[in-house]
Each structure stands twice: as C-alpha cells, then as structure tokens.
Amino acid sequence: MSSFDSIQSGVQEHYRHRDLATAIFAALTAAGKDPDNLRPEDLAPVDEFHIRGRQATLDLARLARLTDTMHILDVGSGIGGPSRRLALEFGCRVTGLDLIAEYCRVAQILTDRLGLADRISYRQGNALDMPFDDASFDVVWTQHTAMNIPDKPQLYAEMWRVLRPGGTLAIDDVLAGSGGPVHFPVPWAREPSISFLASPDEMCFMLEETGFEILSWRDTTVLSREWFRAVLQKMQDKGPFPLGVHVLLGPDFQAMTRNLVRNLEENRIALIEILACKP
Numbered sequence: 001m002s003s004f005d006s007i008q009s010g011v012q013e014h015y016r017h018r019d020l021a022t023a024i025f026a027a028l029t030a031a032g033k034d035p036d037n038l039r040p041e042d043l044a045p046v047d048e049f050h051i052r053g054r055q056a057t058l059d060l061a062r063l064a065r066l067t068d069t070m071h072i073l074d075v076g077s078g079i080g081g082p083s084r085r086l087a088l089e090f091g092c093r094v095t096g097l098d099l100i101a102e103y104c105r106v107a108q109i110l111t112d113r114l115g116l117a118d119r120i121s122y123r124q125g126n127a128l129d130m131p132f133d134d135a136s137f138d139v140v141w142t143q144h145t146a147m148n149i150p151d152k153p154q155l156y157a158e159m160w161r162v163l164r165p166g167g168t169l170a171i172d173d174v175l176a177g178s179g180g181p182v183h184f185p186v187p188w189a190r191e192p193s194i195s196f197l198a199s200p201d202e203m204c205f206m207l208e209e210t211g212f213e214i215l216s217w218r219d220t221t222v223l224s225r226e227w228f229r230a231v232l233q234k235m236q237d238k239g240p241f242p243l244g245v246h247v248l249l250g251p252d253f254q255a256m257t258r259n260l261v262r263n264l265e266e267n268r269i270a271l272i273e274i275l276a277c278k279p
C-alpha cells in the first residue's frame with residue numbers, strides 16, 4: 001500500500017462508524033428531542049464538528065459576506081452542520097464534500113429531515129482530487145479538515161481550481177503552535193500518522209504560492225481556550241450531555257478532549273480564521 005493510500009485508510013478508520021444515523025437519533029431522544037420533528041438547533045451539539053461550534057461557523061460566514069446567490073463548496077463537510085447553518089442563515093446553495101461515505105449519508109439524512117435538500121447536497125470524495133469542474137463555486141469553505149491532509153499544496157491547488165476567479169476561500173483550521181508536538185489522541189487523530197499540522201508561516205506561504213490573496217487572518221486560539229473552559233464548566237455543572245461529538249468518535253472522546261484542551265493551553269496548536277480571494 002502506498003503512503004497516500006495508507007493515510008486515506010487511516011483517516012477512514014479514525015472516523016469509522018457503522019450506523020451513525022441510529023446513534024444520533026438515539027442520542028437526540030435521550031436528550032429529550034424528537035427526531036421526527038427535528039429543529040436545526042437540536043443538532044448543534046453534534047453536527048458542528050469543530051472548536052467553537054456554531055459561533056466559529058457564523059463568524060467566518062459573516063466575514064465572507066455570504067449571500068443567497070452564492071454556491072459554496074464545503075470541503076470536509078462532516079455530518080453537515082456548517083452546510084445546513086450556511087443554507088439556513090444566508091440562503092445560499094451548498095455542496096459538501098467528504099472522504100467518509102457514512103458521514104455523507106448521515107449529512108443527507110439530517111438535511112432531508114430539516115427540509116433543506118433543495119439547497120444542499122453531499123458528495124463522497126477526496127479533497128485532493130475533487131469531483132468538480134474548474135471554477136464551479138463562488139466560495140470554497142473549510143473547517144477543521146486540513147489537519148488530516150499531508151499534501152497541502154495539492155489541497156490548496158484543488159481549492160483554487162474549483163473556485164471561480166474573484167471567488168473567496170474561507171478557512172477555519174487547526175495549525176501547529178509554537179509549544180512543541182501535539183499530545184495524542186485528539187479528535188482528528190488517535191496517533192500522529194494521520195495528523196499534519198502546518199505552522200502559520202507555512203500556511204501563509206502555501207496560500208500565497210497557490211495564488212491566493214490573503215484578505216484577513218485572525219488567530220482565534222485565545223477565544224478557543226475560553227470556549228473550552230465554558231464547555232467544561234457546563235459539563236461539570238450539568239453532568240455529561242447525551243448528545244455531542246462523542247457520538248461520532250466513541251469512548252476515547254474524553255481523552256481526546258483532555259488532550260485538545262492541554263494542547264491549546266500549552267500552545268501546541270493554534271486556531272486560525274482566514275479569508276482569501278482568487279484574484
């Protein structure tokens with residue numbers, strides 16, 4: 001097996017879940033929600049699979065000035081929380097792309113239940129070889145996905161290719177901090193063989209080398225630490241929540257969260273929000 005194939009299968013193994021839809025509906029029921037009368041906010045604890053949850057999505061969307069005439073590509077769309085939020089809040093059309101077939105299936109089920117299928121669809125595929133024509137999208141959007149992708153020049157080249165000239169690239173990602181190597185497991189990798197964090201300098205260099213013009217660069221590490229402190233406090237006060245990202249990742253999610261917080265506190269990771277354009 002080539003190292004490319006072994007990384008892809010490592011990532012697929014990491015996010016593997018045999019029947020995620022059943023697990024999510026059971027957790028929704030345990031949380032007192034009605035899966036047959038689902039509201040978008042019911043899903044927020046589980047479907048925004050990134051640090052700072054919905055707030056991070058809304059911050060980036062406002063920065064990108066999304067409108068209802070835009071077609072957005074969400075690269076690494078997970079189970080679809082960000083795509084549904086963008087369609088609901090800004091009326092835009094969204095296509096989600098994700099490596100994990102089960103995530104695409106569940107994303108579509110949840111989207112159908114919320115009556116958003118006319119605006120959102122999902123494709124299983126690899127961000128390094130996207131199944132889309134050149135210049136197909138007004139905005140390429142990505143949250144917490146590049147950490148699993150070693151060939152970042154190819155990733156940004158693909159994003160460039162599918163974006164129309166004048167289009168926007170919106171990124172919310174985890175980068176390497178200055179505090180040393182990451183403690184594992186973390187939510188995107190149980191061990192280092194599928195974790196690839198660029199430093200802020202490398203990230204800036206790669207985007208500019210690809211041809212992007214960086215319009216905005218915001219370090220959200222401090223905000224992310226504060227967000228985690230509030231989440232942990234809430235868990236301490238109210239006990240564990242039935243519905244959360246642990247439904248996606250399984251029992252070692254607690255260790256992943258502990259390490260994520262430690263990595264943040266020790267500056268081993270940095271959170272960055274970037275807006276760039278294809279001139």
Ligand SMILES: C[S@@+](CC[C@H](N)C(=O)[O-])C[C@H]1O[C@@H](n2cnc3c(N)ncnc32)[C@H](O)[C@@H]1O
Pocket residue numbers: 011015047048049050075076077078079080081082097098099100103125126127128142143144145148149187188
């Ligand atoms: C931490 S989740 C974030 C999901 C979503 N962006 C969100 O914020 O809710 C990372 C996602 O990236 C996807 N991913 C990782 N490598 C990928 C690749 N090469 N191509 C497409 N998707 C990929 C994973 O399958 C996973 O759904």
